[in-house]
Amino acid sequence: MKGAKSAAAGRVNGGPDRRPSYPGDQWIRQANSATKIWVKVAMGIAYFLCVSIAAFVLAIYYVVFWRPDNSTLPGISSSKG
Numbered sequence: 235m236k237g238a239k240s241a242a243a244g245r246v247n248g249g250p251d252r253r254p255s256y257p258g259d260q261w262i263r264q265a266n267s268a269t270k271i272w273v274k275v276a277m278g279i280a281y282f283l284c285v286s287i288a289a290f291v292l293a294i295y296y297v298v299f300w301r302p303d304n305s306t307l308p309g310i311s312s313s314k315g
């Protein structure tokens with residue numbers, strides 16, 4: 235047959251894409267997948283919180299502490315009169 239290959243051609247034990255051979259193997263794969271999803275969600279939430287906290291700190295700094303130097307602004311002369 236043209237293009238027909240066996241399921242395990244070139245791979246030992248059927249490779250990583252094979253179906254689980256016993257129920258415990260299927261449960262482990264499902265648990266690993268769920269763990270990966272929760273890790274991705276937790277990392278996304280952590281990233282969002284870090285960026286939000288940094289933005290909040292900068293906003294507080296600019297509102298409370300920062301005083302612009304008027305002599306460096308364009309169009310404003312520092313001479314009086």
